[in-house]
Amino acid sequence: MMDAMTDSRRALVRRPGPRLAEGLLTHLQRTPVDPDLAARQWQGYVAALGSAGWDPIEVPAADDCPDAVFVEDTVVVYGDLAVIARPGAPERRPEPAGTEQTLLALGYRIAQIEAPGTLDGGDVLKHPAGPGGTVWAGLSSRTNAEGVAQLRGLLAPLGATVIGVPLTKVLHLKSAVTALPDGRVIGYPPVVDDPSVWDAFTAIPEEPGSHVVLLGAGEDGREQVLLSAAAPQTKTWLESQGLAVVTVDISEFEKLEGCVTCLSVRLRHDPQ
Numbered sequence: 274m275m276d277a278m279t280d281s282r283r284a285l286v287r288r289p290g291p292r293l294a295e296g297l298l299t300h301l302q303r304t305p306v307d308p309d310l311a312a313r314q315w316q317g318y319v320a321a322l323g324s325a326g327w328d329p330i331e332v333p334a335a336d337d338c339p340d341a342v343f344v345e346d347t348v349v350v351y352g353d354l355a356v357i358a359r360p361g362a363p364e365r366r367p368e369p370a371g372t373e374q375t376l377l378a379l380g381y382r383i384a385q386i387e388a389p390g391t392l393d394g395g396d397v398l399k400h401p402a403g404p405g406g407t408v409w410a411g412l413s414s415r416t417n418a419e420g421v422a423q424l425r426g427l428l429a430p431l432g433a434t435v436i437g438v439p440l441t442k443v444l445h446l447k448s449a450v451t452a453l454p455d456g457r458v459i460g461y462p463p464v465v466d467d468p469s470v471w472d473a474f475t476a477i478p479e480e481p482g483s484h485v486v487l488l489g490a491g492e493d494g495r496e497q498v499l500l501s502a503a504a505p506q507t508k509t510w511l512e513s514q515g516l517a518v519v520t521v522d523i524s525e526f527e528k529l530e531g532c533v534t535c536l537s538v539r540l541r542h543d544p545q
């Protein structure tokens with residue numbers, strides 16, 4: 274089934290709701306969030322995806338859920354399978370329903386993480402994002418061993434190997450590390466529990482620089498990555514590696530422990 278799929282560039286996004294400023298905090302102190310600025314930053318994020326060739330698809334808003342904008346946490350998409358998350362924070366449990374509805378309509382097969390398993394999509398790092406890839410899953414305050422075991426069972430038939438990774442210093446695995454197009458895993462060492470998990474771990478100098486979204490090749494053929502505007506040294510380094518860097522200011526979401534990855538779900542293959 275995976276072989277029949279074609280590449281696509283569509284991304285799920287979810288509009289911030291009126292209760293955004295009440296979003297959960299685990300590691301950061303609360304600082305005021307400006308809702309109007311957040312709305313403009315979200316539009317800027319969606320526009321940046323669009324400029325890199327990605328069609329945004331809006332998941333229906335979930336205005337009672339302050340953290341719903343962090344749509345990445347609601348699902349893990351692998352090939353034609355959408356594994357609907359069971360968020361570790363009970364406050365976030367209503368969020369995945371809208372994502373499931375959207376992915377069902379797009380033709381994805383649906384599976385569920387079930388109790389007592391918990392899993393947040395932000396804890397799941399895939400590379401490459403296709404058959405036979407490796408999937409690292411953070412064992413965090415949100416994702417438990419049962420959730421990781423269920424993910425392993427669901428992805429094994431698709432050829433994926435799921436590796437559990439201890440995580441104590443930040444909220445989600447992808448708050449600590451992400452992968453570059455060449456497979457190197459980048460991270461900010463003070464928040465990475467065990468860099469030896471990755472053969473090709475590369476330390477970068479800024480925490481907001483440890484999150485990149487792979488946007489695929491641009492018109493000039495260079496690989497593009499999306500990065501927070503709060504990581505200027507990392508931008509310079511990524512450019513020195515031959516990457517085209519697209520930056521977005523997401524300060525209001527960073528105050529809520531969000532980052533560039535968690536504001537969208539990239540759908541790299543068309544399941545139809």
Ligand code: CIR
Pocket residue numbers: 296297298299340343345346362365394395396444445447448529530531532534535
């Ligand atoms: C939460 O605590 O769940 C939200 N305030 C932040 C979620 C960020 N998601 C992510 O990094 N994948």
